Amino acid sequence: MNRPGTRTFASLAAALAVGAAGGAAIYAAAAGGGSPVAAATPPAAAAQPAANTTKALTINQIYKRDSLGVVEITVTSTGSSNGYPFGGGTSTAQGSGFVYDKAGHIVTNQHVVDNATTAQVKLSNGKTYSATVVGTDTSTDLAVLKINAPASALHPVALADSSAVEVGDAVVAIGSPFGLEETITAGIVSALNRQIQATNGFTIGGAIQTDAAINHGNSGGPLIDMTGNVVGVNAQIESDSGDNAGVGFAIPSNTVKTVVAQILSSGTVEHAYLGVSIADAASQGATVQTVQSGTPAAKAGLQAGDVVTAVNGRSVSNAEALTATVSGHKPGDKVTLTYTRNGSSHTVTVTLGTRPSSS
Numbered sequence: 003m004n005r006p007g008t009r010t011f012a013s014l015a016a017a018l019a020v021g022a023a024g025g026a027a028i029y030a031a032a033a034g035g036g037s038p039v040a041a042a043t044p045p046a047a048a049a050q051p052a053a054n055t056t057k058a059l060t061i062n063q064i065y066k067r068d069s070l071g072v073v074e075i076t077v078t079s080t081g082s083s084n085g086y087p088f089g090g091g092t093s094t095a096q097g098s099g100f101v102y103d104k105a106g107h108i109v110t111n112q113h114v115v116d117n118a119t120t121a122q123v124k125l126s127n128g129k130t131y132s133a134t135v136v137g138t139d140t141s142t143d144l145a146v147l148k149i150n151a152p153a154s155a156l157h158p159v160a161l162a163d164s165s166a167v168e169v170g171d172a173v174v175a176i177g178s179p180f181g182l183e184e185t186i187t188a189g190i191v192s193a194l195n196r197q198i199q200a201t202n203g204f205t206i207g208g209a210i211q212t213d214a215a216i217n218h219g220n221s222g223g224p225l226i227d228m229t230g231n232v233v234g235v236n237a238q239i240e241s242d243s244g245d246n247a248g249v250g251f252a253i254p255s256n257t258v259k260t261v262v263a264q265i266l267s268s269g270t271v272e273h274a275y276l277g278v279s280i281a282d283a284a285s286q287g288a289t290v291q292t293v294q295s296g297t298p299a300a301k302a303g304l305q306a307g308d309v310v311t312a313v314n315g316r317s318v319s320n321a322e323a324l325t326a327t328v329s330g331h332k333p334g335d336k337v338t339l340t341y342t343r344n345g346s347s348h349t350v351t352v353t354l355g356t357r358p359s360s361s
Contacts, residue, residue, distance in 0.1 A: 011113050011201075011221055011238055050103055050259075051160045058228045064174055065186045068230055070126045070157035071101040072223060074178040075110055075133070075147070077118035098177030098223030099123070099147070100159045100232065102262065108147040109262060110222030111237055112138040113201055115145050123149050126157070126184065137265035140202040141273050141357060142257055143237050145222075146265045159224055162231035164254035167191055167210060175214045175236055175250075177223025189214030189248075191233075195322055198238050198251050203361030204273075207325045209251045210234045216250035225252040232258075274331040275357035278304060280321040287311040287342070288324040302352040305343065312340035328354065 059067075075097045097114030101107075108123055115121055121133040131149040138145040171191045179185055193211040200206050212225060216236050225234040234252025241247040264271045277297020280288040287309040293299050310318055313327045314337055331337060333356040340349050 010241070010244055011111070051158045053160045053162055053229070053231045056229055059230050061174055061186065061188055064226060064228070064230045065176070068100075068159050068224070068226055069176055069184050069186070071159040072126065072176045072184065073099045073101065073108055074124040074181075074183050075099050075108070075114055075121060075222065076124070077115055077121045079117040080119055096178065096181055096219050097221040098219065098236070100222075100224045101125075101156050102146070103158050104153045104156050106149045106151050106156060107136065107262075107266065108133065108149060109235065109258060110145050110147065111235065112140050112143045112145045113237075114222045115147065116201070121147060123147060124183070125151065125155055127155055129155065137269040137271070139261050139265065139271040140359065141200050141204045141271070142206055142253060142261050143200050144235065144253060144258060144261045144265075146262055159226070160231045161255045161259055162227055162229070162233045164208075164210065164233050164256045167194065167227070167233050167254075169194055172228050173212055173214055173233065174226050174228075175212070175216055175220060175223060176226065177216075177220040177236065179215075179217035179219040181219055187215035192249070195326075196251055197322060197325070202359060204357065205325055206237075206253060206257075207322055207329060208254045208257065209237075210254055212250050212252060213248040214250065215246045215248075217246045218244070220250075231255075234258075272333050273357040274328050274333050274335060274354040276328050276352065276354060280310070280324060282320040282322075283309045283311075286320070287318055288321040290341075298352050298355045302339070302350045304339075304341065304350070308341045308343050310339055310341045311347075314338050315340075333357075 077095050079093050099108045099110030102109045122130050123133045124130045131151050133147040133149045136146040136148050169191050174186055174188045176186050189212050192213050196209040196211045198206045198209045216239050220236045223236050224232040225236050227233045233255050236252045238251045240249040261271050277294045277299040278290045279292045281291055283289045290306055290308045293304050310324055312318055318324045331354055335354050336351055338351050
């Protein structure tokens with residue numbers, strides 16, 4: 003019998019000597035010098051380049067253009083971080099990212115910079131810059147860094163509309179797997195609307211599944227469509243070995259747009275919160291499995307076993323649909339839930355709360 007695949011983050015971490023557990027494979031080079039990472043004062047949001055036309059490009063054309071905007075990120079951390087419980091001490095982690103705008107903002111995964119004390123960003127021209135963390139969002143595993151590099155050295159990669167992505171679309175991934183800079187791999191969109199788990203235990207909905215090779219070190223790098231625009235941020239792989247097995251997951255670009263805009267505006271991100279764990283219902287809807295005490299769902303009287311069938315009069319097909327609908331709202335929004343209990347239909351108004359830091 004085959005063992006079920008293990009879903010892991012696609013960053014690359016290496017334990018160093020001080021207080022770290024032995025036996026870890028070391029791939030990442032030690033981070034260089036640099037100033038400690040500190041939360042930067044959120045600047046005014048700089049404009050992201052407009053997405054290009056729909057004209058299809060060759061893989062070579064995409065690589066020549068977009069690789070200029072893909073970066074390698076190396077961080078030093080203390081304690082257990084980046085999903086690798088080495089048991090304390092100092093570690094380095096390496097991931098990828100891409101230039102978001104000419105102001106020097108870099109998009110990557112939150113787990114790449116988790117607990118970072120220093121961060122270095124290496125541009126395609128070979129120059130390395132110390133980076134500060136503008137903000138992170140654990141719930142979507144996204145982060146924004148800032149480097150002080152001349153605008154002439156920065157080549158932003160535009161975000162596409164991920165709602166237009168279809169299964170079977172050709173895509174490429176660019177990043178630094180195992181520290182191998184500016185590596186490109188190609189594949190297709192294998193599936194849409196997958197659910198992956200963030201480090202804080204919450205679900206990231208709408209993930210794009212791809213068979214383009216993603217390995218450790220690809221975390222935070224772009225998944226790019228054939229017009230050369232970013233449709234997702236590569237984040238996780240599912241594999242028995244821990245290396246590419248043709249099943250990778252990217253956070254959709256529309257989520258990236260929303261989260262990055264909030265980070266650049268305020269340095270923080272807030273998500274709407276209902277306070278239930280759910281599963282697909284037998285026919286249609288989302289079955290409530292548990293209700294956390296003191297949450298909006300508990301205050302509204304929802305109970306385990308209830309089946310949510312609609313939100314604001316629009317039907318909910320399954321658990322993923324309910325998650326996406328709630329995620330599309332803001333804390334404080336009032337929504338009307340329709341649910342069935344013991345064969346009877348009920349309607350209740352719920353004021354959504356703010357998602358806590360962990361589930």
